[in-house]
Amino acid sequence: MTQSPSAPLPQTPLLDQVHFPADLKKIDDRDLPQLARELRDEMIDAVSRTGGHLGAGLGVVELTIAIHKVFNTPDDRLIFDVGHQCYPHKILTGRRDRIRTLRQENGLSGFTRRAESEYDNFGAGHSSTSISAGLGMAVAAELDKSDRKVIAVIGDGAMSAGMAFEALNNAGALDARLIVILNDNDMSIAPPTGAMSAYLARLASGRTYMGIRDFGKKLTAYLGKTVDRAITRAVGHARGWATGGTLFEELGFYHIGPIDGHSFDHLLPILRNVRDNAKGPVLIHVVTQKGKGYGPAEEAADKYHGVNRFDVITGAQAKAKPNAPSYTSVFAEALVEEARHDEKIVGITAAMPSGTGLDKLANLFPERCFDVGIAEQHAVTFAAGLATEGYKPFCALYSTFLQRAYDQVVHDVALQKLPVRFPIDRAGFVGADGPTHAGSFDTAFLATLPGMVVMAAADEAELKHMVRTAAAYDEGPISFRYPRGEGVGVELPVRGDILEIGKGRIVKQGSKVALLSFGTRLAEALQAAEDLDSAGLSTTVADARFAKPLDTDLIRQLARHHEVLVVVEEGAAGGFAAQVLHFLAAQGLLDNGLKVRCLTMPDEWVEQAKPEAMLARAGLDHTGIVATVFTALDHKTVSFGTAG
Known part of the structure; x- marks a missing residue:
């Protein structure tokens, strides 16, 4: 049984005194462990009601409290990488009263977001951006002659x-x-817990040690760059042996x-x-435990990274009642089936083995599955x-992470005509994860590349066909x-069929x-066709399958034999519909009174909500499709964009 919205809230007498980070200054250091326990209880209760990212936030409770107590946020800038671990930060920075709206429509974002709070100095839904952004802020502080941290x-x-690492290298060179x-x-919690380790770390971060280091840098600067580098490296190596x-x-x-x-x-x-003492770039290595303070999350950190x-x-x-297999699981099983038939098939993921389903391939063929870490460019x-x-x-x-490797797709894959297969998960709206994770742009940016084949599965059976085709x-x-x-x-086939490249199909x-x-708007198009037929408007429904190469014969047939053509895709403007319009214009098929409407994702950042609500607002459900047809029959102009 899941947590009831009416369940009693945890008792948090100390946390109740903290509304903003400035309030932490009034709390004695000795009382901070109690505050951490209460903050954990508050976070666990909130996420139990809304779902969200749990393990990472539980792991940084003490660190978050300590940073806000020691530094003067938001004047001192604090950037959380990715944002998965920002829930304790949100509770401490004036948003506790809304913490149970996390990832809900009109509620708090599941990530840091500049528009949400002055304490969110940099928005982050993708990883590994914090050091670069922080370096920019640090350089700005120096240009401003400000002492902000x-x-x-x-x-x-x-x-x-x-x-x-690019950012680390640049920060070190700038001495920012x-x-x-x-x-x-x-890492195991054991190494840093000893008293000697803590003593050495305090010693190394103190005024005397840092002062000696700073004096040494100034002294060696007089001796020339070569000597300076040699001495600095020698000192670094000596410290490296110890630390x-x-x-x-x-x-x-x-x-x-x-x-x-x-x-x-x-x-x-x-x-x-x-x-108080640092003059240049400093890296503090802290060891934490994911899921700290909540038994189930400590025992299975991977299962409690993101939770319902x-x-x-x-x-x-909480588990939704199963209706049909997930697209991810269908892809995974289809890929495993193909791998059984072809030993040359290998799988690559960028730190998302379970999210992409490649963990199933890894279980059966571990030597043919590679997790390269959070490194999409390298993966491609x-x-x-x-x-x-x-x-x-x-x-x-x-889809949203493929964006990070676009240059590699262009230069290293497409330009060389290399047969790399790109399964693109999370295409379209993604609900509670909001705009940072929405799969909006992949069709648009891939369909512009010469020689790229771009497909979209209309249903799970089509997905199996596309895995085998690829x-x-x-x-x-x-x-x-x-x-x-x-x-x-x-109904799913045992194994997919090989599709003819560039050929769609008439479904009705x-x-x-x-x-x-x-793509997967086909079911809504079929439902819309039933409504239109009932209204006396005989309707054809086609599944394009390919955005590139286009099935030009199919599009020509639809344009010549129908009064209205509505193109539907769950992707940004500039994708499949743009390819279709380009072809229609080039062939003169818009000259004979054809009424064309293109339904796409809206040209805006769509905020978190239930996926069905997002689709309805974009006009991408059957009601929106029907409304678009009725509007088209009353107007002669070609419209590009969303319904309305």
């Missing part, structure tokens, strides 16, 4: 991305006043830690020392390298998109109105 909190997983806190929640900080020291950072990220006795003196509503006592998460070029050697890589990424296609890159959530419940034949769907 900049703190970037980044997880060890996000640190695997190349962008993070930037504080990076590496939140390491993948493990050689890599960060080589990049120009002053490294402190590792320290226990759940101990205020460790966190507070070090943060205060760094606040759940029962606080048992940890049991790694796939390109495999393709040059005759392998058949399936580089499975969410496996069999060796002429160049190929992609296929599918949404989050369950399929429509169609009519004579007056044509509905051309690309």
